[in-house]
Amino acid sequence: MCLYRCATNCVVRLPPSLPVDLGFAVAYAIFGPGTMGLLMENGWDVIATRVAWSSVWWSLGFVLPSAMILYKFVVVAWQNIKLQRMNGVRSTQVQNPGPFGLAYARRMVLGLMRHKNLELWDELLRSTPGNTAETRLLGRRVLMTTDVENIKAILAAQFGDFGKGEPFHREWHDFLGDSIFTTDGEQWHASRQLIRPQFIRERVSDLDCFETHVHTLFRAIANGGALDGEHQAVDMAAGNGRRLDVSDLFFRYTLDVATEFLLGMDVKSLSTPRQQFADAFAEVQRVQSIISRAGPLHFLVPRRSFWAAMRVVDNLINTYIDRALRLSPSELEARVHKKGGLGYTFLHALAGFTRDRKVLHDQIMAVLLAGRDTTASTLSWTLYELARHPDVVGTLRAEILAVVGPARTPTYDDLKRMKYLSHVLNEVLRLYPSVPFNVRLALRDTTLPRGGGPDGRQPVAVLKDTPIAYSTLLMQRRPDLYPPPDEAAARGLPPPDAFAPDRWSRWQPRPWHYIPFNGGPRICIGQQFALTEMAYVLTRLFQRFDRVVSHMDEVDGGRPTMKADIVLQPGDGVFVSFLEAQNTTKEAPAERAEGGS
Known part of the structure; x- marks a missing residue:
């Protein structure tokens, strides 16, 4: 006892x-x-x-x-008192049983793993007045919205009230440092001022970088995948109609273009099946995606593979930074202005403004992420849909042949003249915006214009440090933002969830109803570069090929799997076959028009 x-x-x-x-x-x-x-x-x-x-x-x-x-409990009670005193009300609360909101956290994790983010958000907001809802996650209030006016307020009308916030900066710092994507205020403004001049029309309209890698892309398509070395012999005719995952090739192509544009030398991922830099960059993004979704629990995410991959990425980027910093100001200026045929690189231009190694590294990483993944994912979705719509391919190819012909290298002005090509890209970005979900943090006590009260039309009170998640993916698919069925039928408009580039000749979205590149002061600086690159690739593809056949029914049953990590990409790849047109030469054409480039 x-x-x-x-x-x-x-x-x-x-x-x-x-x-x-x-x-x-x-x-x-x-x-x-x-x-x-x-x-x-x-x-x-x-x-x-x-x-x-x-x-x-x-x-x-x-x-x-x-x-x-x-x-x-004390914090929540005090927050409720403050919310009641503010000029706003609560939005509809999502039922979140279990301690600390872990039931919802579990659903988020499962939705991410199963690529069901779209379905989860749709379920949460479908019957919510004002397309805005809130829940508590680990005791923290979180707002979600697909309301046009709320998104406009977050990105533009109340820009000073919302930002990336310190938690986002902390979670992404190991990857993107103090770059344009992770900072607010003066630091963000300085980054934008540094980067903006590199995307002026003179730079965007220089298409030589795209053309060099299109030749390698054609060889990889004929090979059925990445080449086994730059000098691999490829029978271009034998590859006609071969089944391949074109999404993988697009991610390799855009990585090669991005590294050449940024650093002056590409990593040749189209020419190497297993490429150390490409694999490392993909692993960094995979782990970073988990970290960003873990929120307050991000410290629990294992990072051994992340740090190993970051060493590979940093070693390459730092090598080029060292070379750039060894150049004198006059040598840098000569390269930027193509004196002596040395050529322009993004890094040389930045090094002409700052000698700070960390600034150079962080901005290169940010632009590399944006320049590679967003473009590759949009090209992948474009081929996913085109392969299922041969009539659209026929119309698109007819325009390309009428403007450029079957062999001539397109100019920047050619690309701008092709309206149907623009409609195709607009329609893909409407259904599959590159960044489908995003988050901002309230930088001060404020309100959102709508979503509060029983009818969802009253302002929503938002306390400082409240995260607000918004989705352009769901907003751009909302049926109520399109003409009602009777009017749509009378005007010959297809349903909002249908892929139909023709709609853009008879319909234009209202302001803020279509923002694939975001909006407001933080609108994507590189959008014209991305649109030009995508238009160039599609033009070259359909100069050479007159048909593309989908093999996705046997993979996903015709229902696209939307993998929403950092960008939105096809979760099962894009398996297609390209069939060459009879009037296309066996080697990629190199004839160029005079002027206009």
Whole structure:
């Protein structure tokens, strides 16, 4: 029998089978911190010594969680009081059973793993007044919206009230540092001013970089995948109609273009099946996507592979930064202005403005991420849809042949003249915006214009540090933002969820109803570069090929899998076959028009 005596001579008798540590815990729970002194006073030194550390752990095990829970309740209560005092109301609350909102967190994780983010958001917001809802995740209020006016407020009308915020900066810092994508305020503005001049029309309209890699892309298509070395012999005719995953080739192509544009030398991922830099960059993004979705629990995400991959990426980028910093200002200027045929690179241009290695590294990483993945994902979705719509391919190819012909290299002006090509890209970006989900943090106490109250039309009160998630993917698919069915039928407009480039000749979205590149002061700087690159690739493809056959029914049953990591991409690849037109030469044409480039 184990006895614990209190100061008032009361005795707690515990069963002999009960461990001393657990027995002490019971006594500690009853008598409090005085338990240890009572043991010592009664001569139970051995037991006191044995349970000394146990008391510490039981304190941590019971007292700290209790204090944390109490703290959360106090914080939530105080937030509710502040919300009631503000000029706004609450939005519809999503039912989130279980402690700390873990049920919703589990659904988010499962949705991410199963590529069901679109379905999850649609389920949460479908019946919500004002297309805005809120929930609590780990005790923190989180807002979600697909409302046009709310998104406009976040990105433009109330730009100063919302930003990336310190949590985002902290979670992404190991990957993108203090770049344009992770900062706010003056630091963000300085980054934008540094980068903006590199995307002026003079730079965007220089198409030589695209053409060089299109030749390699054609060879990879004929090979059925990435080449086994730059000098691999490829039978272009034998590859006609071969089944391949064109999405993989697009991600390789855009990586080669991006690294040449940024650094002056491409990593040749189209010419190497297993490419160390490409694999490392993909692994960094994979882990970073998990970190960004883990939120307050991001410190639990294993990062061994992340750091190993970052070393590979950093080694390459730092090598080129070292070379650029060894050049004098006059040498840098000569390269930027193509004096002596040395050629322009993004890095040389930045190095002409700053010699800060960290600034150069962070901005290169940010532009590499944007320049590679967003363009590749949009090209992948374009081929996914074109392969299922041969009539669209026929119309598109007819325009390309009428403007450029079957062999001539297109100029920048040629690309701008092709309206149907623009309609195709607009329609793909309407259904599959590159960044489907995004988050901003309230930088001060503020409101959102709509989503509050029973009808969803009242302002929503937003406290400082509240995260607001918004989705252009869902907003651009909302049926109520399109003409009603009767009017649409009268005008010959297809349903909103249908891929139909022809709609753009009879319909134009209202302001803020279509923002694939975001909007406001943080609108994508490189959108014209991306649109030009995509238009160029599609033009060259359909000069050479007159048909593209889809093999996706056997892969996804005709229902696209939307993989939403950092960008939105086809989760099962894009398996197609290209069939060459009879009037296309066996080698990629190199004839160029005079002027206009």
